[in-house]
Amino acid sequence: xxxxLLHIDDITVHYSRLAAIRGVSISVNEGEIVCVVGPNGAGKxxxxxxxxxxxxxxxxxxxxxxNRINGMRPENVARLGxxxxxxxxxxxxxxxxxENLRVGAAMRKDKAQVNKDxxxxxxxxxxxxxxxxxxxxxxxxxxxxxLVIARALLTNPKIMTIDEPSLGLAPNIxxxxxxxxxxxxxxxxxxxxxxEQSSERALKAADRIYVLRSGQIQLxxxxxxxxxxxxxxxxxxxxxxxxxxxxxxxF
Amino acid sequence: xxxxxxxxxxxxxxxAVIVVVGIIVxxxxxxxxxxxxxxxxxxxxxxxxxxGIGLLFGVLRLVNFAYGDWVMLGGYALIVPSAAVTSTxxxxxxxxxxxxxxxxxxxxxxxxLSEATVFRPxxxxxxxxxxxxxxxxxxxxxxxxxxxxxxxxxxxGIFPExxxxxxxxxxxxxxxxxxxxxxxxxxxxxxxxxxxxxxSVGVQMRAAAExxxxxxxxxxxANLVIAMAFVISGSLASFVSLLYVSQLGIMTFRMGTPIIVxxxxxxxxxxxxSLVGSVVGGMVVGVSSVVLKNILPDSIRGFSDAFVFAIVIxxxxxxxxxxxxxxxxxxxx
Numbered sequence: 001x002x003x004x005l006l007h008i009d010d011i012t013v014h015y016s017r018l019a020a021i022r023g024v025s026i027s028v029n030e031g032e033i034v035c036v037v038g039p040n041g042a043g044k045x046x047x048x049x050x051x052x053x054x055x056x057x058x059x060x061x062x063x064x065x066x067n068r069i070n071g072m073r074p075e076n077v078a079r080l081g082x083x084x085x086x087x088x089x090x091x092x093x094x095x096x097x098x099e100n101l102r103v104g105a106a107m108r109k110d111k112a113q114v115n116k117d118x119x120x121x122x123x124x125x126x127x128x129x130x131x132x133x134x135x136x137x138x139x140x141x142x143x144x145x146x147l148v149i150a151r152a153l154l155t156n157p158k159i160m161t162i163d164e165p166s167l168g169l170a171p172n173i174x175x176x177x178x179x180x181x182x183x184x185x186x187x188x189x190x191x192x193x194x195x196e197q198s199s200e201r202a203l204k205a206a207d208r209i210y211v212l213r214s215g216q217i218q219l220x221x222x223x224x225x226x227x228x229x230x231x232x233x234x235x236x237x238x239x240x241x242x243x244x245x246x247x248x249x250x251f
Numbered sequence: 252x253x254x255x256x257x258x259x260x261x262x263x264x265x266x267a268v269i270v271v272v273g274i275i276v277x278x279x280x281x282x283x284x285x286x287x288x289x290x291x292x293x294x295x296x297x298x299x300x301x302x303g304i305g306l307l308f309g310v311l312r313l314v315n316f317a318y319g320d321w322v323m324l325g326g327y328a329l330i331v332p333s334a335a336v337t338s339t340x341x342x343x344x345x346x347x348x349x350x351x352x353x354x355x356x357x358x359x360x361x362x363x364l365s366e367a368t369v370f371r372p373x374x375x376x377x378x379x380x381x382x383x384x385x386x387x388x389x390x391x392x393x394x395x396x397x398x399x400x401x402x403x404x405x406x407x408g409i410f411p412e413x414x415x416x417x418x419x420x421x422x423x424x425x426x427x428x429x430x431x432x433x434x435x436x437x438x439x440x441x442x443x444x445x446x447x448x449x450x451s452v453g454v455q456m457r458a459a460a461e462x463x464x465x466x467x468x469x470x471x472x473a474n475l476v477i478a479m480a481f482v483i484s485g486s487l488a489s490f491v492s493l494l495y496v497s498q499l500g501i502m503t504f505r506m507g508t509p510i511i512v513x514x515x516x517x518x519x520x521x522x523x524x525s526l527v528g529s530v531v532g533g534m535v536v537g538v539s540s541v542v543l544k545n546i547l548p549d550s551i552r553g554f555s556d557a558f559v560f561a562i563v564i565x566x567x568x569x570x571x572x573x574x575x576x577x578x579x580x581x582x583x584x
């Protein structure tokens with residue numbers, strides 16, 4: 001097997017003295033869709049923010065295409081081709097839709113290709129073309145989710161990490177988001193690392209799944225192997241430990 | 252009343268009514284017209300100063316009290332460094348356009364040095380820490396000037412032709428400098444707006460001002476955006492400096508303090524971090540200060556600043572977030 005594109009190698013991340021994740025290892029191969037599922041507070045966002053260089057691991061490494069990237073500035077991580085769509089979307093509400101997209105492409109030098117790509121994402125999400133001159137703050141939640149995915153695509157990423165793309169969206173919008181994501185993989189060979197609370201959705205879209213709970217990986221496997229969901233549920237809720245409840249925040 | 256004030260359309264309508272009534276009242280009488288020009292000029296001056304503060308706050312959450320001392324340094328750069336009683340013009344003796352270029356360049360260098368030595372190492376600390384550091388920087392700069400130039404006021408007569416009066420209309424005569432101040436501010440505002448909306452770095456800067464972390468995750472270079480904010484803030488300070496020295500012809504090491512106090516108040520009543528707010532706030536402070544000086548009865552005219560501050564308090568009571576609040580005030584990274 002070849003080297004994974006992204007290899008999160010045994011990382012532990014602390015918020016002051018509290019360990020949010022302990023010894024988490026995740027690898028993503030080129031062209032794969034990998035889903036990390038887990039309850040609220042499991043450390044999913046922490047993991048992604050560490051990949052993006054926002055947080056620094058206290059131990060362990062994040063390797064991208066064979067190079068260590070932990071300790072790098074977030075903008076330099078982004079420039080390597082790792083684009084993150086963080087939780088809560090983070091559109092720039094003071095900017096127009098088009099300006100949001102332009103910020104995504106700001107670091108690129110291939111201006112002709114950027115213009116083509118802007119057209120391409122607007123074809124992908126026609127609503128963005130319709131609203132290009134409008135303030136991004138006026139978009140609905142679903143439209144904002146499309147905008148931030150389009151914006152991340154314009155960085156021309158090798159891998160895109162997405163934190164809870166379905167959060168707060170109507171089911172039909174979530175379907176649309178996942179449809180686009182799987183198309184992107186098929187047509188552009190985009191590698192995706194998606195974090196979700198709902199394991200059902202993740203099982204459908206992903207090639208491989210990791211279950212993260214209480215800051216540790218509880219289970220990993222191919223989506224096909226875990227299809228019936230029983231094992232995932234067990235790992236997700238961890239009901240062998242009687243004190244825990246569904247989705248409880250546990251650090 | 253507060254509900255009404257929170258309605259954006261109502262606020263713009265109210266502002267428009269005030270401006271239109273003000274202009275109608277002013278143009279019907281030569282003396283009042285003169286007051287209008289003077290107050291617009293004063294407002295422009297504070298708007299410029301407030302923009303320099305508002306911009307840095309927007310991008311960095313830095314309340315930069317050393318800004319007034321950048322203005323002061325820009326002024327002292329006009330004369331030969333010496334403690335002699337009579338000062339000799341240095342940069343100030345150059346060809347006018349060259350004076351402007353040199354002072355702008357000099358102040359930008361001071362701003363960038365301030366960033367590199369003080370604010371960059373403190374970037375990941377809290378806003379109050381950076382604010383205290385800016386006070387400290389301001390004192391260091393003031394004492395540096397005392398060491399080199401001495402503590403006595405220094406004269407620097409630059410652009411004397413600006414102090415000549417020109418006739419705008421029958422019986423309306425104002426110093427050319429007032430018109431120049433309004434014009435310079437208008438041009439700088441247009442340039443700044445074009446930069447922020449039409450250039451890639453400008454758009455990145457607006458994005459970073461709203462959500463710095465997200466901007467960095469899209470590859471926006473923090474150092475570039477922040478350095479650019481210091482460059483712009485520094486060049487605004489240099490224009491404040493040139494306008495101030497042209498007007499008064501005299502400098503002291505403390506000259507930055509009243510400027511920063513009024514400019515800071517302007518950014519607060521305008522809405523911290525909002526550039527439109529800074530301009531509006533500067534205008535409110537400048538216009539009300541000039542108008543009050545002219546309409547108050549002689550016996551209390553000396554206390555006109557107290558009335559300006561009363562207006563400030565009234566505005567803050569009605570709108571604690573400022574007249575034109577910024578869109579976002581998310582945490583820095």
